[in-house]
Amino acid sequence: xxxxxxxxxxxxxxxxxxxxxxxxxxxxxxxxxxxxxxxxxxxxxxxxxxxxxxxxxxxxxxxxxxxxxxxxxxxxxxxxxxxxxxxxxxxxxxxxxxxxxxxxxxxxxxxxxxxxxxxxxxxxxxxxxxxxxxxxxxxxxxxxxxxxxxxxxxxxxxxxxxxxxxxxxxxxxxxxx
Amino acid sequence: xxxxxxxxxxxxxxxxxxxxxxxxxxxxxxxxxxxxxxxxxxxxxxxxxxxxxxxxxxxxxxxxxxxxxxxxxxxxxxxxxxxxxxxxxxxxxxxxxxxxxxxxxxxxxxxxxxxxxxxxxxxxxxxxxxxxxxxxxxxxxxxxxxxxxxxxxxxxxxxxxxxxxxxxxxxxxxxxx
Numbered sequence: 001x002x003x004x005x006x007x008x009x010x011x012x013x014x015x016x017x018x019x020x021x022x023x024x025x026x027x028x029x030x031x032x033x034x035x036x037x038x039x040x041x042x043x044x045x046x047x048x049x050x051x052x053x054x055x056x057x058x059x060x061x062x063x064x065x066x067x068x069x070x071x072x073x074x075x076x077x078x079x080x081x082x083x084x085x086x087x088x089x090x091x092x093x094x095x096x097x098x099x100x101x102x103x104x105x106x107x108x109x110x111x112x113x114x115x116x117x118x119x120x121x122x123x124x125x126x127x128x129x130x131x132x133x134x135x136x137x138x139x140x141x142x143x144x145x146x147x148x149x150x151x152x153x154x155x156x157x158x159x160x161x162x163x164x165x166x167x168x169x170x171x172x173x174x175x176x177x
Numbered sequence: 178x179x180x181x182x183x184x185x186x187x188x189x190x191x192x193x194x195x196x197x198x199x200x201x202x203x204x205x206x207x208x209x210x211x212x213x214x215x216x217x218x219x220x221x222x223x224x225x226x227x228x229x230x231x232x233x234x235x236x237x238x239x240x241x242x243x244x245x246x247x248x249x250x251x252x253x254x255x256x257x258x259x260x261x262x263x264x265x266x267x268x269x270x271x272x273x274x275x276x277x278x279x280x281x282x283x284x285x286x287x288x289x290x291x292x293x294x295x296x297x298x299x300x301x302x303x304x305x306x307x308x309x310x311x312x313x314x315x316x317x318x319x320x321x322x323x324x325x326x327x328x329x330x331x332x333x334x335x336x337x338x339x340x341x342x343x344x345x346x347x348x349x350x351x352x353x354x
Contacts, residue, residue: 032250034246034249034250044238044239044242045222045239045242047235048225058224061221062221062222065221065222066222066243066246069211069243069247070246070247070250072211073209073211073247073250073251073252074250075250
């Protein structure tokens with residue numbers, strides 16, 4: 001089965017990693033998949049980078065570069081990265097398509113109010129106190145996708161329903177049998 | 178066929194990229210391969226890093242991380258990187274083996290006199306003039322492998338003979354049919 005990139009974008013705490021992990025578990029028996037988690041990959045590929053627009057873009061491009069290489073070898077890559085800038089997402093989508101594989105933008109949508117109320121890691125509270133500079137949604141922009149291939153609402157729907165919606169889209173695109 | 182990492186180490190100008198490129202072309206019809214070239218990958222994964230020991234190690238670890246991920250998905254990775262420090266090479270070899278795939282250290286050996294006489298990119302002359310700090314072999318160490326899986330002498334043997342020696346070793350290890 002051909003490789004491809006499934007790019008999950010959304011606010012911190014929206015559920016990108018949770019969905020990508022569940023999706024990887026669900027698909028592992030059906031095809032080769034690899035999870036690239038933004039937080040984890042920063043440790044390996046981008047230590048030293050911060051959260052300026054330039055550094056975020058560099059990080060996104062590095063993850064996308066690795067994703068394309070894996071996709072070239074038939075892997076379906078699930079990338080969970082805030083990736084707040086629409087132009088940068090458009091650019092990596094273009095690079096994937098030029099490389100000959102599908103790029104599926106998944107908008108993991110939860111309202112700022114919802115993720116802030118949940119605040120699993122306590123980061124929103126910190127950001128509100130001014131202790132985190134350049135925090136997406138608070139002190140840094142998040143440019144929501146205008147026409148994502150899939151949009152899931154993690155603040156309204158169950159994780160299972162969200163995963164199913166993504167699986168359905170991947171089946172429709174021929175990325176999952 | 179199972180994945181693995183073929184790590185070509187040696188001085189700048191010793192012929193690592195040349196051999197890896199020829200090797201990739203030779204193996205492409207027989208199995209999935211991917212070439213990770215140190216110079217090229219610096220552009221994508223390590224822009225901003227310099228040539229201090231720490232930065233070199235970070236670069237080597239990033240390439241090795243990507244290599245392991247590809248190997249996990251059945252790719253034979255050909256990595257051409259100066260990687261001058263023996264301890265760092267031992268560490269990435271260990272990480273590959275822990276991940277369950279083979280790591281083949283290939284010492285692309287040419288004497289300093291030979292690479293300096295050739296000096297394809299003019300870098301040795303620059304380094305001798307003191308215009309390049311931390312240049313491996315001149316102003317920075319190169320720790321030659323003590324027990325590489327394969328050693329080729331590009332200053333004595335033809336590229337064809339060197340590639341053949343590597344192919345033979347890969348066949349013996351079950352990485353190429």
